[in-house]
Every structure is written in structure tokens, then in C-alpha cells.
Amino acid sequence: MTFRRLRIALLLGMLAAALGSTWLEQTLARGWRAPLVVDVIPVNGDGSEQASETIRTLRAEDFSGINAFIERETARYGVKLSPAMRVTLRPELKAHPPAPPRDGSVLKTVFWSLKLRGWVYRQSGQLLPQLGTIKLFVLYHAPQDGIALQHSLGLQKGLIGVVHAYADPGQTEQNNIVIAHELLHTLGATDKYDAEGKPVYPQGYADSASPQSAPRSEAEIMAGRYLAANGRAVMPPSLERCVIGARTAHEINLDEGFRRQFASGR
Numbered sequence: 001m002t003f004r005r006l007r008i009a010l011l012l013g014m015l016a017a018a019l020g021s022t023w024l025e026q027t028l029a030r031g032w033r034a035p036l037v038v039d040v041i042p043v044n045g046d047g048s049e050q051a052s053e054t055i056r057t058l059r060a061e062d063f064s065g066i067n068a069f070i071e072r073e074t075a076r077y078g079v080k081l082s083p084a085m086r087v088t089l090r091p092e093l094k095a096h097p098p099a100p101p102r103d104g105s106v107l108k109t110v111f112w113s114l115k116l117r118g119w120v121y122r123q124s125g126q127l128l129p130q131l132g133t134i135k136l137f138v139l140y141h142a143p144q145d146g147i148a149l150q151h152s153l154g155l156q157k158g159l160i161g162v163v164h165a166y167a168d169p170g171q172t173e174q175n176n177i178v179i180a181h182e183l184l185h186t187l188g189a190t191d192k193y194d195a196e197g198k199p200v201y202p203q204g205y206a207d208s209a210s211p212q213s214a215p216r217s218e219a220e221i222m223a224g225r226y227l228a229a230n231g232r233a234v235m236p237p238s239l240e241r242c243v244i245g246a247r248t249a250h251e252i253n254l255d256e257g258f259r260r261q262f263a264s265g266r
Helices: 003-030 049-056 060-075 108-125 169-186 245-253 255-265
Strands: 036-044 084-090 132-141 153-155 159-164
Touching: 003 049, 036 049, 036 169, 049 159, 060 084, 060 169, 108 153, 108 159, 108 245, 132 169, 153 169
Parallel strands: 036 084, 036 132, 132 159
Antiparallel strands: 153 159
């Protein structure tokens, strides 16, 4: 075999291995036969003492509301798992994940995604990748009046979430909404809000059967907000006021429940 053919064979083998590991990873994470395996890795996002103190006092139980939410909502689609996820709180990470491109260029975004996945692999300190483990890097920031946090994100390939959260005990419940939102992105869920941050009708509404103009009090988790009586998009106070809608359920592979829910409309 010539060197050129050997190189092509090696490249094809690497591609096949990458595709195979991606398929296996998604099968493990989206099979809903066992609890989701989730690593939460805290990071001091702004170098503040407030963020450091928040990280020092973190416990795995602080994320129990996310498990309760997923357990409750997946049960509505026929999945009976208790717990629905197993959270491991990892030690604080001093390094920061690579920032996404500012201009949103498709090519730059692809290269950034690959860079992020490589960075996550290096941070794991393990020879083999942790297939099926969702890795959520939560960057804590001290709240500042009038300054919004950076946009959080979740990647299906690699099962990686990068979440920007407030280092404030009073924000724990709403931080968990953002974490749950990005966690579901890693399982294939898509955003259901428009450019103005308002829920898209009907898939972005908790109760999609009601008229669009009717005020709501619950949010579809991938919209993150509901429209109040005054027409403003409001973030709910906790995951207790969030639901997984039928479209999101389909996207994260709760297909059997999705089929049952829509069987009468066929």
C-alpha cells in the first residue's frame, strides 16, 4: 500500500470512528433507558470574590430542581425514570472555555465547535472520551445592574453546555432554568423564541392549544419565557412553572410519547 493510500485509509478510519462515537454517545444520552449522566463543572466567570464564594458553597443538591423537572416532564411522555439524571459536581475549573465567534460566521462557528470539543477533552484528563456524559460548564458572575450575562449555549455533538449564571443565591432557581435549557440543547432540542426573545407560537407555548393572545403563566423550557397579560415576555421564577412541549419532546427522542400525543390528529 502506498503512503497516499495509507493516509487516506487512516483518515477514513478516523472519520468512521468519530461518526461511530457520536452515534454511540447520542444513543446513550437519548435512549431514556437510564438516568442522564451529568457533570457540572463550575468556573469563576469574572474572577470576582462573590463568584468564588458561590462556587465554594455549591452542592450537587443545588441542581436537584433540574432532576425534578426532567423527571416530571418526561413522565408525561411515558418515561418513568427516578432519578431522571445523576449529577456529579466536579471541582472548580480555573480555565475558561474558548469564546464563540462574535460575527456568527458559519465557518468560524464550525471551527469554534471543534476547538471547544478539543478543549473539553483536554480538560477531562482522561485518555478515552466520556461517552454519554453531559458536561455542563457553569460560569458564575457577580450580578451587575444593567449588564446582562453572555449568551449560554449547548452543543449536541460532544454533549457540552456552557452556561453563564449569576453568583447570587437568590438566582439559583432561574439559573437552573438556564442550565436545564442548555442541557436539553445537548439532547437535540432547538430554541423556540424569536429574535426579540418572545416565544414562537405554537411550539414555544406551554399550552399550545389555547389562542395565541391568551396570557400565560407557564413557559415552554426551550422558549424560556411566557407572555404575560401585558404582552411582555417574562422568565418564570422556577422550573416548576416550565414544561417540555410536544415538539421539544420529539426533538429529544421522547418519540413514543410524541406519537401518542398526536395520534388523534392524524
